[in-house]
Amino acid sequence: MVAVRSVDVTFRTRSRTVHALSGIDMTIAPGEFLSIAGPSGCGKSTLLRVVAGLTRTSAGQVTLRGTPVVGPRRDVGFVFQRAALLDWRDARGNILFQAEMRGLPKAWARRRADELIEITGLTGFEKAMPFELSGGMQQRVSLCRALLHEPDLLLMDEPFGALDALTRENMNVELRRIWEATGMTVMLVTHSVTEAVYLGSRAIVMGPRPGRVIEEFPIGIPGHREYEPTLESPEFQRLSGRIRGLLGSGAG
Numbered sequence: 001m002v003a004v005r006s007v008d009v010t011f012r013t014r015s016r017t018v019h020a021l022s023g024i025d026m027t028i029a030p031g032e033f034l035s036i037a038g039p040s041g042c043g044k045s046t047l048l049r050v051v052a053g054l055t056r057t058s059a060g061q062v063t064l065r066g067t068p069v070v071g072p073r074r075d076v077g078f079v080f081q082r083a084a085l086l087d088w089r090d091a092r093g094n095i096l097f098q099a100e101m102r103g104l105p106k107a108w109a110r111r112r113a114d115e116l117i118e119i120t121g122l123t124g125f126e127k128a129m130p131f132e133l134s135g136g137m138q139q140r141v142s143l144c145r146a147l148l149h150e151p152d153l154l155l156m157d158e159p160f161g162a163l164d165a166l167t168r169e170n171m172n173v174e175l176r177r178i179w180e181a182t183g184m185t186v187m188l189v190t191h192s193v194t195e196a197v198y199l200g201s202r203a204i205v206m207g208p209r210p211g212r213v214i215e216e217f218p219i220g221i222p223g224h225r226e227y228e229p230t231l232e233s234p235e236f237q238r239l240s241g242r243i244r245g246l247l248g249s250g251a252g
């Protein structure tokens with residue numbers, strides 16, 4: 001699905017030069033859920049942006065389904081750290097905005113929006129305006145918006161970082177369920193080791209800037225993952241411990 005080949009990114013501003021990514025190589029198979037962890041500023045967001053075609057590489061290449069990424073890709077879904085909803089549209093209107101931008105058939109889009117509203121537990125809040133929604137609900141709306149056009153690749157940049165712990169857990173369980181049901185490919189940037197291991201089929205850990213991959217872990221926890229039993233399983237504990245060790249004691 002995604003191939004990243006010898007990718008380097010250097011940002012040059014008037015006052016400084018930042019070498020954000022160095023020699024990144026990775027492939028992500030269709031249907032994989034890749035969690036990406038690493039210290040602040042190591043280039044995780046930059047990596048996602050490069051895959052989405054929002055940031056240009058300084059060297060190397062990214063391909064999506066074998067096609068080089070040369071500009072913004074509208075065929076992927078992107079969920080950002082903050083929901084960034086349109087204030088003047090209700091929840092359903094925000095989700096449907098995606099369809100309007102893409103000129104998707106209206107009746108189809110409405111059906112799909114209703115389906116996603118149900119899946120993400122937003123039923124009853126379709127007409128609520130963003131200011132009436134909690135942070136978690138706003139992020140659900142943003143997830144629905146990212147999924148509306150049925151992307152087979154979903155890029156998520158610390159999507160649940162601003163949520164309280166319990167809402168975050170619920171969102172993790174929902175996302176895992178959606179991933180199990182759809183088989184889409186996901187790249188998730190997260191600062192939470194628990195989130196990375198619970199959700200991922202593979203995790204990579206990046207080192208400090210210039211960002212590079214320092215270690216990679218297949219997450220061999222098979223099948224449907226119930227939240228509590230998964231977190232208590234020896235494999236979960238072993239992997240979390242190893243990733244925390246790499247990231248340093250401050251990792252959550």
Ligand SMILES: Nc1ncnc2c1ncn2[C@@H]1O[C@H](COP(=O)(O)OP(=O)(O)OP(=O)(O)O)[C@@H](O)[C@H]1O
Nearest residue numbers: 011012013018020039040041042043044045046047
């Ligand atoms: N558009 C830009 N122009 C200049 N520098 C940038 C730009 N985007 C990112 N950077 C720099 O590149 C480095 C990597 O940033 P990036 O946001 O990818 O890191 P990150 O790992 O996602 O960080 P965090 O975990 O704190 O969100 C940082 O030093 C950042 O300041």
